Amino acid sequence: MTTAPAATSSVRDPRLGSHAGCGCCWRSWSSPPPRPRPVQRHTGATRFKSSLPTTPAWPDEWEGSCQNNRQSPVNIVTAKTQLDPNLGRFSFSGYNMKHQWVVQNNGHTVMVLLENKPSIAGGGLSTRYQATQLHLHWSRAMDRGSEHSFDGERFAMEMHIVHEKEKGLSGNASQNQFAEDEIAVLAFMVEDGSKNVNFQPLVEALSDIPRPNMNTTMKEGVSLFDLLPEEESLRHYFRYLGSLTTPTCDEKVVWTVFQKPIQLHRDQILAFSQKLFYDDQQKVNMTDNVRPVQSLGQRQVFRSGAPGLLLAQPLPTLLAPVLACLTVGFLR
Numbered sequence: 001m002t003t004a005p006a007a008t009s010s011v012r013d014p015r016l017g018s019h020a021g022c023g024c025c026w027r028s029w030s031s032p033p034p035r036p037r038p039v040q041r042h043t044g045a046t047r048f049k050s051s052l053p054t055t056p057a058w059p060d061e062w063e064g065s066c067q068n069n070r071q072s073p074v075n076i077v078t079a080k081t082q083l084d085p086n087l088g089r090f091s092f093s094g095y096n097m098k099h100q101w102v103v104q105n106n107g108h109t110v111m112v113l114l115e116n117k118p119s120i121a122g123g124g125l126s127t128r129y130q131a132t133q134l135h136l137h138w139s140r141a142m143d144r145g146s147e148h149s150f151d152g153e154r155f156a157m158e159m160h161i162v163h164e165k166e167k168g169l170s171g172n173a174s175q176n177q178f179a180e181d182e183i184a185v186l187a188f189m190v191e192d193g194s195k196n197v198n199f200q201p202l203v204e205a206l207s208d209i210p211r212p213n214m215n216t217t218m219k220e221g222v223s224l225f226d227l228l229p230e231e232e233s234l235r236h237y238f239r240y241l242g243s244l245t246t247p248t249c250d251e252k253v254v255w256t257v258f259q260k261p262i263q264l265h266r267d268q269i270l271a272f273s274q275k276l277f278y279d280d281q282q283k284v285n286m287t288d289n290v291r292p293v294q295s296l297g298q299r300q301v302f303r304s305g306a307p308g309l310l311l312a313q314p315l316p317t318l319l320a321p322v323l324a325c326l327t328v329g330f331l332r
């Protein structure tokens, strides 16, 4: 992938396994890739504006499964999510290992190649999954760069850590290939906030890879935990079954969308749109690499265990019993 022409999707970087250039991210396009036309046909919740004159049309007819009915991303209506006590904490392995990752402009996003295979288990997943890559989606607008949305609210960016189901000794590869949970993506919203020094090695690497098929190595070691919100917050998440967000939109992704956003400074967020280009001539800035939300249809979105529910309660609800006890005690 690192040396292949952008249009040659069949040439894959072996480090990426069987999902090079794909994961849930942009596949190869023969020219500057089409970017999403802001639409509101699937949900009234989106904040998309209707006019982006320089944005080419999103293809009406995508190949593969893109027209099917279990697609991603979706708008998560939090009041309609269902508590699932089986959605416990994740067990993260290798997420604390600092590494100078290879970072690549693949023509559609910036991708960090996770060569030494961090992995996850727990979190209601059926087995262990190995991380293959992470990448991001973004916009210049601070409320238009995420793919998923919460109650119609979108964020500046969204980061996807892509994992593949571990093929154990007893694993049946041919069967797994068609499983609805073959790929596990951990999705994190990114919001405009204070400067995040842990992201600087990645942000600084962007200047070295302006054109497609360029790659570089981070100048400092970074762990995956360095990039995430504090671990304690990672027990609060949403879960649903969906698809890759690019053609062929295979419906084989178990999505975990974490509630707590990552914070980056606005300048760090804008660096992605400013430093990266879709084309070799560096004329088309890489931005708005975001698929619009898709219909949830008959699917149910679940949320993780009771502690998340507790935190979701408005403060007066939590304080009322405490105040009542104090008042009773005071009156005695």
Ligand SMILES: [Zn+2]
Pocket: 024, 025, 026, 135, 136, 137, 160, 245
């Ligand atoms: Zn993605």
